[in-house]
Amino acid sequence: MLTNSRLVHQPHDHSRCINAALSRADELCVASKARLTPTRKSVLQLLWQSHRPLGAYQLQDQLAVLSGKSIAPPTIYRAIEFLLGLGLIHRIASLNAYIGCPFPGSDHSNLFMICNQCGSAAEVAHNGLNELLQKASDKADFTLQSQALELFGLCPNCSLSADQTGPASPENRQ
Amino acid sequence: MLTNSRLVHQPHDHSRCINAALSRADELCVASKARLTPTRKSVLQLLWQSHRPLGAYQLQDQLAVLSGKSIAPPTIYRAIEFLLGLGLIHRIASLNAYIGCPFPGSDHSNLFMICNQCGSAAEVAHNGLNELLQKASDKADFTLQSQALELFGLCPNCSLSADQTGPASPENRQ
């Protein structure tokens, strides 16, 4: 079971996440002869600014700040489409939002654990789960092609806070 | 593994599906002292006209035909909200669409198998799957509260057609 859950929910040097993601993206683009243009790079970077999914219009706002000029929706969606295509990010359908993929390249299908409190999302690649889904599909004569698996609840930090006083303190939010 | 997959993908007396759904809804509403008003009933019925999810605006169009007058979005969404609340229908996030629940009342969390070709959606209640997801959540210290599980691929009928000539004939669609 490959996951970034620990990393997501513990204090860590987050600039390393971002840098790692950007250099993985560079490699992947070189390998597939795709161009990581400034817009695309910025969108990817923004999707790694936190371990929380962002919507297209949040990206638009933040990109405007980052680049100093306003950028229309189609450009944002094009960058999103490009990054999705390379497997560098994922779409979270329940939220209409997007998040960086912690292990692009590796052939995995994804399960997300999304916190209702702080909005964090951890990704899990779970072989047992995928096998089970494949089995269930076979049994139903269903030809499985892709999947969207989204769990909602409380992340480790917010679970703890919920046991105790109340909602997580803003500092704990990540 | 409880599922309506067989039923969905075989020719059957579909009016029985609709009638069964409506009378289950009646019972459930009586039990919970909720009112199954004409609008709500019509929406539920429309969501059972096929084993395919429908969007809110498709519902709006069809409701207009059914009732002879045009009905504004808020009314549709209110009916949807009501039916979701009672567990009589489900929302399929990846499609922004809604579908009747074949086993309301039973405490289940749902997996959908959605056909990319004909648009049919079968629901599966899979204990093993839910246990596995619970375990994975526990392992990650994640407090699981709800889930959206959507598989995409080819239903039994369209799988067969794909093996052979091409897309399923319209008559096979259902």
Added chain:
DNA sequence: AATTTTATTGTTATATTATAACGTTACATT
């Protein structure tokens, strides 16, 4: 280097999905 081709972005307009706010009607209880 100039030309051609292709990929990317800009721009405008609009489609699609969903909700807010407030008024009106219908129903249920007393």
Added chain:
DNA sequence: AATGTAACGTTATAATATAACAATAAAATT
């Protein structure tokens, strides 16, 4: 019948996403 509540009607608008076409930049070819 009077009152309170739930449901619906109506208007406006928010939020998410894409179509269509023009302009530009980068890459490939000559």
